[in-house]
Amino acid sequence: MLIYQQSRRGRRAAAQAPLQQGDLSGIPETFRRKQRADLPQVSEMQTVRHYTRLSQQNFSIDTQFYPLGSCTMKYNPRGCNTLAMLPNLLARHPEAPADHSQGFMACLYELQEMLKEVTGMQAVSLSPAAGAQGEFAGVAMIRAYHEARGDAARTEILVPDAAHGTNPASAVMCGYTVREIPSGPDGDVDVEALRKVVGPQTAGIMLTNPSTLGVFDRRIEEIASLVHEAGGLLYYDGANLNAILGKVRPGDMGCDVIHVNLHKTFSTPHGGGGPGAGPVGVSKRLQPYLPVPMVAQSEGQYRWLTEGDCPESIGRLSAFAGNAGILLRAYIYACMLGGEGMERVAEYSTLNANYMLKRLMDAGFDAAYPERRATHEFILTLHKQAKQLGVNTMDFAKRLLDYGFHAPTTYFPLLVPECLLIEPTETESREELDGFIEALCSIKQEAEENPELVKGAPYNLPVKRLDDVRAARELDLVWKSDKNT
Amino acid sequence: MPFIPHTEEDVREMLAAIGAPDIDALFDEIPATLRCGKLKQLPQAMSEMEVAGLMSARAHQDGAPVCFIGAGAYDHHIPAAVWQLASRGEFYTAYTPYQAEASQGTLQVLYEFQSMMAALTGMDLSNTSLYDGATALAEAVLMAVRANRKSKSRRVLMPRTVHPAYRRVVQTIVGKQGIELVELPFDPAGGHTDPAVLAAFDGQDIAALVIPQPNYFGVLEEVDALTDWAHTNRALAIAVVNPVALAVLNPPGEWGQQGADICCGEGQPLGAPLSSGGPYFGFMCCRQKLVRQMPGRIVGCTRDLDGKVGYTLTLQAREQHIRRSKATSNICTNQGLMATAATIHMALLGSEGLERVAAACHANTRSLVQRLGTIAGVAPLFHRPVFHEQVLRLPISADGVLDQLSELDLLGGLDLSRDYPELGDAILVCATEKRTEPEMDDFQQKLQMILTC
Numbered sequence: 008m009l010i011y012q013q014s015r016r017g018r019r020a021a022a023q024a025p026l027q028q029g030d031l032s033g034i035p036e037t038f039r040r041k042q043r044a045d046l047p048q049v050s051e052m053q054t055v056r057h058y059t060r061l062s063q064q065n066f067s068i069d070t071q072f073y074p075l076g077s078c079t080m081k082y083n084p085r086g087c088n089t090l091a092m093l094p095n096l097l098a099r100h101p102e103a104p105a106d107h108s109q110g111f112m113a114c115l116y117e118l119q120e121m122l123k124e125v126t127g128m129q130a131v132s133l134s135p136a137a138g139a140q141g142e143f144a145g146v147a148m149i150r151a152y153h154e155a156r157g158d159a160a161r162t163e164i165l166v167p168d169a170a171h172g173t174n175p176a177s178a179v180m181c182g183y184t185v186r187e188i189p190s191g192p193d194g195d196v197d198v199e200a201l202r203k204v205v206g207p208q209t210a211g212i213m214l215t216n217p218s219t220l221g222v223f224d225r226r227i228e229e230i231a232s233l234v235h236e237a238g239g240l241l242y243y244d245g246a247n248l249n250a251i252l253g254k255v256r257p258g259d260m261g262c263d264v265i266h267v268n269l270h271k272t273f274s275t276p277h278g279g280g281g282p283g284a285g286p287v288g289v290s291k292r293l294q295p296y297l298p299v300p301m302v303a304q305s306e307g308q309y310r311w312l313t314e315g316d317c318p319e320s321i322g323r324l325s326a327f328a329g330n331a332g333i334l335l336r337a338y339i340y341a342c343m344l345g346g347e348g349m350e351r352v353a354e355y356s357t358l359n360a361n362y363m364l365k366r367l368m369d370a371g372f373d374a375a376y377p378e379r380r381a382t383h384e385f386i387l388t389l390h391k392q393a394k395q396l397g398v399n400t401m402d403f404a405k406r407l408l409d410y411g412f413h414a415p416t417t418y419f420p421l422l423v424p425e426c427l428l429i430e431p432t433e434t435e436s437r438e439e440l441d442g443f444i445e446a447l448c449s450i451k452q453e454a455e456e457n458p459e460l461v462k463g464a465p466y467n468l469p470v471k472r473l474d475d476v477r478a479a480r481e482l483d484l485v486w487k488s489d490k491n492t
Numbered sequence: 493m494p495f496i497p498h499t500e501e502d503v504r505e506m507l508a509a510i511g512a513p514d515i516d517a518l519f520d521e522i523p524a525t526l527r528c529g530k531l532k533q534l535p536q537a538m539s540e541m542e543v544a545g546l547m548s549a550r551a552h553q554d555g556a557p558v559c560f561i562g563a564g565a566y567d568h569h570i571p572a573a574v575w576q577l578a579s580r581g582e583f584y585t586a587y588t589p590y591q592a593e594a595s596q597g598t599l600q601v602l603y604e605f606q607s608m609m610a611a612l613t614g615m616d617l618s619n620t621s622l623y624d625g626a627t628a629l630a631e632a633v634l635m636a637v638r639a640n641r642k643s644k645s646r647r648v649l650m651p652r653t654v655h656p657a658y659r660r661v662v663q664t665i666v667g668k669q670g671i672e673l674v675e676l677p678f679d680p681a682g683g684h685t686d687p688a689v690l691a692a693f694d695g696q697d698i699a700a701l702v703i704p705q706p707n708y709f710g711v712l713e714e715v716d717a718l719t720d721w722a723h724t725n726r727a728l729a730i731a732v733v734n735p736v737a738l739a740v741l742n743p744p745g746e747w748g749q750q751g752a753d754i755c756c757g758e759g760q761p762l763g764a765p766l767s768s769g770g771p772y773f774g775f776m777c778c779r780q781k782l783v784r785q786m787p788g789r790i791v792g793c794t795r796d797l798d799g800k801v802g803y804t805l806t807l808q809a810r811e812q813h814i815r816r817s818k819a820t821s822n823i824c825t826n827q828g829l830m831a832t833a834a835t836i837h838m839a840l841l842g843s844e845g846l847e848r849v850a851a852a853c854h855a856n857t858r859s860l861v862q863r864l865g866t867i868a869g870v871a872p873l874f875h876r877p878v879f880h881e882q883v884l885r886l887p888i889s890a891d892g893v894l895d896q897l898s899e900l901d902l903l904g905g906l907d908l909s910r911d912y913p914e915l916g917d918a919i920l921v922c923a924t925e926k927r928t929e930p931e932m933d934d935f936q937q938k939l940q941m942i943l944t945c
Contacts, residue, residue, distance in 0.1 A: 009600070009603075009604060009607075010604055010839050011604070011607065019842045019844055019845060020571070020840045020841070020842070020845065021845075023569075023571040023840045023841055023845055024841055024844070024845030024846075024848040024849055025848045025849060025851075025852040025925050027848075027852070028848060028851060029848065029850075029851030029852040029853075029854060029855035029856070029925075030851070030854075030855045030858075031740060031851050031854060031855075033854060033855075033858050033877055033878070034712070034740065034741070034854065034877055034879070035877055037716075038712050038715075038741055038742060038877065039740060039741065039742065040738070040739070040740055040741055040742055040743060041742070041746075043739075043843040043844070043847070044608075044611045044612045044614075044738070044739065044743070044843045044846075045611040045843070046608055046611055046612070046838055046839070046841075046842045046843045046846070047608075047838075047839050047842060048842050048844075049839060049840075049842070051571075051573060051840060054573060054836065054839045054840050055573050055577065057839075058577045058601070058835075058836050058839075059577065059580070061596075061597040061600055061601055062577070062580045062582035062583050062597050063582060063597065064595075064596040064597035064600070065582040065583065065586045065594070065595055065596070065597035065598055066586065066591070066594040066595065067581055067582045067583070067584070067585040067586040068581070068585035068586075069581025069582065069584070069585045070581065070582060071594075073587070075587060075590075078587055080585075080587060081495070082495055083584070083585050084495060084540075086540040086543065086544070088579065088584070089544075090543060090544055090547040090548075091547075092575075093547060093548065093551040094551070094556070095551040095552065095554055095555065095556050096547075096551050096554075096767065096768070097765040097766065097767050098556055098559070098567070098765070098766055099554055099766060099767065099768045100559050100561050100565060100567070100766050100768075100903060101564075101565050101766065101768050101769030101770075102561050102563055102565070102903075102906055103554070103557070103559075103561075103768075103903060104894065104895065104898045104903070106895075106898055106899070107554050107555055107557055107898060107903070108554060109553055109554065110549070110550030110551060110552070110553035110554040111550065111554055111768055113550060114547075114550060120533075121534055124531055124533040124534055125531060125534070127528065136623040136624065136627070136770065136771075136827075137623065137823070137824065137825040137826070138824065138825060139812070139822045139823055139824045139825065140623065140627075140823075142822065143665070143822060147664070147668060150668065171812075171813075171824075172811075172812035172813040172814070172815070172816045172819065172824075173812050173813075173822050173824050175812075175816040175817035176812035176815075176816060176817060176819045176821065176822035177822040178817070179817045179818075179819075179822075180665070180668065180669065180821070180822050181668045182668040182669055182670070185816075185817045222521070223521045223522050225521055225522075225523060227523070227526070228523060228525070228526070251522070253528070253530070253531050254519050254522060254527060254528065255522050255526045255527055255528055256528050259526055259528055260526055268825075270825065274495075276584045276585050276829070277585065277586060277587035277588070277825075278583070278584060278586075278827075278828050278829025278830075278832070279583055279586045279587070279588070279589065279595075279598035279601075279602075279828040279829055279832060280587065280588040280589065280598070280602075280620070280621075280789065280825065280826050280827075280828030280829075281588075281621070281771075281825040281826045281827045281828045281829065281830075282623075282770070282771035282773075282825070282826075282827045282828075282829060282830060283825040298664075314660070321664060322660055322661070322663060322664030323626075323657060323660045323661050323664055324627070324661060324664060324665075325623055325624045325626055325627055325661060325769075325770065326564050326565075326624055326625055326626040326655065326657040326658060326661065326758070326769065327564075327565070327624075327657070327768070327769025327770060328768060328769045328770065329769070329770055330623075330770040330771040331767055331768035331769050331770045331771075332765075332767045332768070332770060332771050333770070333771055335547075339543055339547065341534075342535065342537075342538045342542075342543045342546070343494050343495075343537060343538055343539070343540060343543055344494055344495075344537055345534060345535055345536045345537030345538070346530060346531035346532065346533075346534035346535070346536070346537075347530075347537065348493070348494050348495075348537050349531055349534065350530070350531065351493055351496055353519075354515045354516075354518075355493075355496050355498060355515075357515070357518045357519070358498075358503065358506055358507070358510075358515055358518060359506075361510045361512070361518055362506040362509055362510055365509055365510045365511070366509060379521070380518060380520060380521045404591065405591075405593065408591060408593055408594045413591060413594060414591050414594075416590075417590075419813070433495070433496050434495050434496065434497070435497070436497040436498070436502075437497075437498065437502045437505075437506060463797070465593050465594075468593045468594060468596075469593070469596045469802075470592075470593055470596060470796040470800055470801075470802035471593070471796040471797040471798055471800070472593065472796060472797050473592050473593060473794050473795070473796050473802045473803075473804045474794045474795050474796070474797075475592075475794070475804055475806070477794045477795060478792035478793070478794035478804050478806040479792065479806050479807055479809075481794075482783065482792060482806070482807075483792055483793040483794070484603075484606055484610075484617045484618075484783075484790060484791070484792055484793075484806075485603075485606050485607040485610045485611075485616070485617055485618070486603070486604070486607040
């Protein structure tokens with residue numbers, strides 16, 4: 008039931024609004040609203056009960072194992088939330104002057120420094136509001152670099168076929184055309200194919216390493232020098248940084264520009280689809296183009312670097328300083344981890360993934376890249392089950408929900424048929440992993456013995472399988488009070 | 493180990509299952525030449541108690557000055573239930589609802605959000621959020637240029653009364669796609685965009701006209717005339733609005749003869765704390781016929797196998813994870829939790845509650861301006877009606893005055909000299925429903941003291 012369906016004319020949560028009706032006579036009638044907006048009219052308790060009940064219809068990290076590949080659904084420490092929501096921090100206005108901002112700015116400055124160290128980059132801007140905005144900023148900096156050199160011939164961004172969809176979409180938003188590079192049979196980028204297309208028109212390449220195929224690209228140095236020799240730059244998509252934290256740094260791989268998804272590697276909450284944060288880091292030659300604002304420090308005083316300080320900056324990406332509250336959560340998390348804790352993130356997430364892969368292969372599942380070492384995630388392909396039993400990956404995914412596990416990422420990357428991309432993260436215990444492995448094995452058995460059972464899943468959720476085609480064909484996007492449903 | 497549950501025995505047995513001698517062996521595919529040493533520059537780990545001490549000290553250092561700044565971020569009361577509910581782990585730690593059956597909570601909330609935003613703006617439909625008001629405007633400009641097939645010019649008219657940071661963000665984001673933003677001057681007496689300035693563009697090929705309401709100065713624009721001009725000239729009308737103001741102002745869906753085509757804005761006034769500028773959320777609503785040009789996630793109502801009502805992400809063929817380089821935008825992660833908080837906020841306040849908030853802000857700002865106007869040399873700069881912000885002229889340089897007020901623990905408004913040097917010594921002030929009579933008296937006394945020294 009919708010909150011609207013509990014609405015009754017004349018009911019309201021009266022304690023929540025000013026008790027006195029303010030004088031609106033300063034606003035002439037011509038500007039005034041003629042009819043009140045159709046918002047629900049409900050009591051405070053109805054509201055609390057309604058949204059509490061709705062929350063209970065969600066899977067979440069707090070309630071279920073959530074091995075969504077390339078999303079790094081690790082535990083979100085409660086301390087980060089509580090401390091980022093201290094009253095003075097919540098009340099700080101974005102335009103507060105420097106004398107009321109030193110504490111906040113110290114946190115941001117130190118986070119910038121920490122990100123420089125873990126990524127091996129020369130400078131960092133925290134302002135992008137999400138990974139995709141970080142990508143936009145990174146490609147915009149690549150463009151600014153070439154333009155500053157008067158190199159107008161570079162019109163193309165290279166993107167491996169395993170890349171997130173945001174990569175090509177971000178390149179296009181920066182005015183580039185996109186050329187796709189195939190992956191080789193071993194999951195690494197096909198360097199020979201790359202060699203054929205890289206050239207004076209190449210502005211750069213966007214690389215995720217480890218890639219979304221769940222493997223570390225072993226020829227990264229060769230790729231870097233190929234692209235660099237052709238005059239292009241190397242973009243590192245940090246979606247999978249969790250796998251290599253403290254083991255290898257993008258800066259050491261020869262990357263010119265990177266983004267980090269703080270809502271993945273730095274454990275800030277995903278919030279049902281955001282907010283995230285996607286800070287960017289750059290090598291020396293791209294430093295002048297970083298997006299503003301950033302925090303600078305001199306003689307113990309912090310100050311903002313804005314357009315005036317950074318005349319070559321690609322500019323501003325949001326009205327203020329990005330998702331500040333998310334940056335604070337990431338900073339608090341980094342403080343609790345320290346250097347050693349960061350190294351352990353890569354170690355234990357990789358241990359968990361390799362353990363799951365081995366046990367699932369032993370149980371008869373097909374790995375997409377059985378000869379390769381898993382990183383913090385790996386891919387199973389259910390091609391065989393789909394072909395022989397008519398039970399596809401989506402059926403497995405929906406049945407997993409019945410077993411109380413969130414499904415892994417399905418049908419991505421696009422080049423592996425019937426794939427499940429599984430990322431356990433370091434915060435899951437061995438017992439949880441074993442439970443998931445057993446569930447997958449049971450579903451495999453169900454698929455063999457009673458495929459219809461799996462194809463009809465889920466059964467134990469608030470709704471059964473939903474009709475996506477109807478949703479798109481008979482668009483119903485807003486509630487109308489006079490609508491019969 | 494912080495946040496890692498493994499015992500030594502777990503590690504031993506897991507490595508044995510894998511057949512690896514130690515954890516380091518799991519990194520054997522990374523070329524040895526690239527392996528980094530220890531992260532020595534990072535500080536030692538702190539306990540939760542130690543970080544709590546650090547963060548409390550830093551929060552204390554910044555204090556809690558009384559805030560009379562608005563300028564795109566507004567200090568409203570947020571009902572206690574809003575963040576108690578939005579912080580529930582089931583909302584806070586879920587991700588994008590790709591598995592609809594396991595995400596009905598988030599999906600239904602977002603469907604309710606879409607419904608409430610459409611009702612508030614008077615538009616046909618809404619998406620489920622963008623990053624903030626500035627990026628929402630940038631996406632609206634891109635969308636308008638895509639959608640306006642009659643226009644080939646890629647020119648968009650942008651009044652100088654639009655928030656300066658929004659204009660800069662739009663330039664950053666759309667500038668690389670050959671879109672030209674043409675600035676419109678404002679009337680120096682009214683502080684609004686005089687519809688007469690548009691005569692210079694009559695008959696020209698313009699893709700869209702941006703219309704702020706209220707504008708950055710708090711001033712109410714002639715939205716009907718501006719919207720009609722856009723439609724007469726085959727341009728789309730993009731509204732940039734404050735959602736709280738819409739509780740009392742005519743909604744964009746009803747502007748002029750036909751209503752605005754796209755409506756966007758900053759959602760912060762609907763339940764997001766000031767929080768140093770983020771996370772907030774951008775909202776975007778539009779007419780039905782533009783739905784396939786909309787960026788970002790959209791939730792639709794559908795049925796399950798048994799015919800029961802349920803919710804799912806829909807029209808995903810617009811989005812980057814399906815359409816890749818041909819998507820309507822690169823946005824993936826949005827501001828879902830902020831939209832969740834806004835939904836709860838709007839449910840609690842309802843239209844009458846929001847109207848009371850809007851009216852109290854308007855009345856407080858008038859009352860503040862009246863008080864400050866009694867000081868010699870302080871007066872409103874523009875004569876037109878405002879919503880809850882006003883530009884005041886000061887007799888001396890604004891930044892010195894604001895610094896002194898800040899030392900007295902009062903944020904007395906925003907210095908406009910950086911973005912509008914032509915206004916001279918001017919500040920933008922705002923008094924939301926949270927500002928009290930004693931606080932406003934205190935502002936008046938402190939300003940008087942500074943100006944008479």
